[in-house]
Amino acid sequence: GAVVSQHPxxxxxxxxxxxxxxxxxLDFQATTMFWYRQFPKQSLMLMATSNExxxxxxxxxxxxxxxxxxxxSLTLSTLTVTSAHPExxxxxxxxxxxxxxxxxxxxxEGSRLTVL
Amino acid sequence: xxxxxxSPQSMFIQEGEDVxxxxxxxxxxxxWLWYKQDPGEGPVLLIALYKAGELTSNGxxxxxxxxxxxxxxxxxxxxxxxxxxxxxxAGAGGSGGSNYKLTFGKGTLLxxxx
Numbered sequence: 246g247a248v249v250s251q252h253p254x255x256x257x258x259x260x261x262x263x264x265x266x267x268x269x270x271l272d273f274q275a276t277t278m279f280w281y282r283q284f285p286k287q288s289l290m291l292m293a294t295s296n297e298x299x300x301x302x303x304x305x306x307x308x309x310x311x312x313x314x315x316x317x318s319l320t321l322s323t324l325t326v327t328s329a330h331p332e333x334x335x336x337x338x339x340x341x342x343x344x345x346x347x348x349x350x351x352x353x354e355g356s357r358l359t360v361l
Numbered sequence: 362x363x364x365x366x367x368s369p370q371s372m373f374i375q376e377g378e379d380v381x382x383x384x385x386x387x388x389x390x391x392x393w394l395w396y397k398q399d400p401g402e403g404p405v406l407l408i409a410l411y412k413a414g415e416l417t418s419n420g421x422x423x424x425x426x427x428x429x430x431x432x433x434x435x436x437x438x439x440x441x442x443x444x445x446x447x448x449x450x451a452g453a454g455g456s457g458g459s460n461y462k463l464t465f466g467k468g469t470l471l472x473x474x475x
Contacts, residue, residue: 277461279463288467289465291462336401340403349394349406349409350394351406352396352405353403355402
């Protein structure tokens with residue numbers, strides 16, 4: 246299947262700092278990528294849809310100023326957690342589709358964020 | 362919004378046994394997907410289903426897209442220890458929803474005793 250890679254795999258930061266997570270599609274171009282958040286023993290919750298060259302679309306209840314998304318190229322989307330707090334600690338996962346309109350999404354390895 | 366009910370929530374089985382899990386929805390989907398997630402990893406796509414009634418296999422895994430487009434099941438035959446993990450169903454499209462946006466079930470935790 247298509248390969249989606251995230252970096253970093255895990256990050257620990259101090260409260261109040263900002264953290265950037267990268268999501269790359271390695272062997273295909275993705276005009277649309279998705280960012281999910283997953284708490285322990287829970288399912289994946291969609292945070293936002295990242296569109297190449299335009300603003301991201303955020304799900305209800307997700308603060309766009311808190312979770313900045315940039316999709317500057319067809320192979321890279323970034324999620325920046327600004328002024329992180331302990332409650333932002335979570336597993337963040339991105340996904341992308343290699344075939345338009347199929348719903349067949351491939352996921353990155355995930356990034357574990359721990360805010361102290 | 363669209364919701365998926367996935368069951369069972371967890372399963373404890375002996376190696377070699379067959380496993381079945383399913384998802385039902387209050388609304389229709391155009392695509393049903395089944396993923397497996399290992400601890401600390403992202404979900405890995407197992408099977409994708411695109412047509413109502415479609416039955417698809419991937420090795421020891423078999424999944425079906427329900428005729429009503431509101432349900433799907435996943436079967437695992439002759440389970441092995443490496444089948445351990447969390448299995449998620451996901452639906453996309455249908456009922457006015459985007460074909461890109463997935464709605465996930467809550468997952469089935471599978472434990473296989475050697």
